[in-house]
Amino acid sequence: TRRCPKRTYWPILERFERRGYKLIALKLFTPSKALLEEHYGEHKGKPFFEPLVNYMLMGPVVCMIWEGLDIVKTGRKMLGATKPLNSEPGTIRGDYSIETGRNIVHGSDSVESAEREIKLWFKPEEIQNYKRDCDKWIYEKPFA
Template identity: 50%
Template structure:
């Protein structure tokens, strides 16, 4: 199983979209193993977006993500990173397909509702920024035997 980080950004929180967004991941069959709401500090935002430091949009990213509460979660499932990225849609919401989170709820790149880790190394780094190991749960969903073929035969 693979784990990845999601962040529902301030515009998603302020627009009352938390439940709808989280529900999409659960309905797809992904499992939340960590979830919390927080106000991101500038220091944490700078660390989270360190890969973009020096780029023209970096200051705006930090300012935006710290402008209001966010919801951070760790999602688990087979191929979770790719699945979450597909469900989110294109980074530029204007290009995101209908049916994706950004395609259904966002209009532009700056307020694109959600962040998701882009690979295994990034996911591990980002998860460790927001969650202590003891805050991540390890449990089995009763529905797993109906989600993964080999689980049904165990």
Template identity: 45%
Template sequence: MERTLILIKPDGIQRQMVGEIISRFEQKGLKIVAMKFLQMSSELAEKHYAIHKGKGFYDELVSFITSGPVLAMVLAGRMAVKQTRNLMGATRPEEATPGSIRGDHAMFTGQNLVHGSDSDENAEIEIANFFEPSEIVNYDLATGSWIG
């Protein structure tokens, strides 16, 4: 079962869209296995966005993600990275398909509501940045036994 790190970014918290965003992942069938509401430090932000260091938007990215609290969660399920990224929609909200989180609710690339890991490898690195292994809960959902 694959896992991914999802963040509801500061704009999602400020717009009180936590429930709306979590619902979409739950309704799809992803399982919440860890969750934490936190204010990210610059140190954690720099670690999380290390792959973007050197890009023109890096400083803005770190500054925005630390501008207010975020909700971090680990979601698990079949092809979790791909499924969550489809639900999130394209990075640029003007390119995100209606029906996706960004397509329905975001206007700006810098404030696109959610982060989702982009590969299984990065997911494991990102999860470890936010959660201790003991904070990730191992349990079964009835739907987990369905064959896919």
């Protein structure tokens, strides 16, 4: 989650929890410019690159890792379109943002991107591996 005002932390967490996904890492911190430039490196040279990095440097971000079946694909649907005004009501961006440069959340666009971004933003010891009793009510087969 990116630059989330306090009013939206918990509703966003709750949406993923209600869906049945498992939170395995969560932290609040202000990222360095170097981290942001690496994260958004594919956009370097584009007109929105510097404004985006500067926006992200304005204060702390909430970083989360969610686990579950098809989390990348389903998570992207839950987030909504990158351009909030194109997002359906009921999506996170559709409900909590208006402008593209302030679209409130980031979600990895592929499993490969997620793996790369997790390594950038989290240390291995910050990621929790645990079982939930409720998973037997969520998944037909054990999810690993």
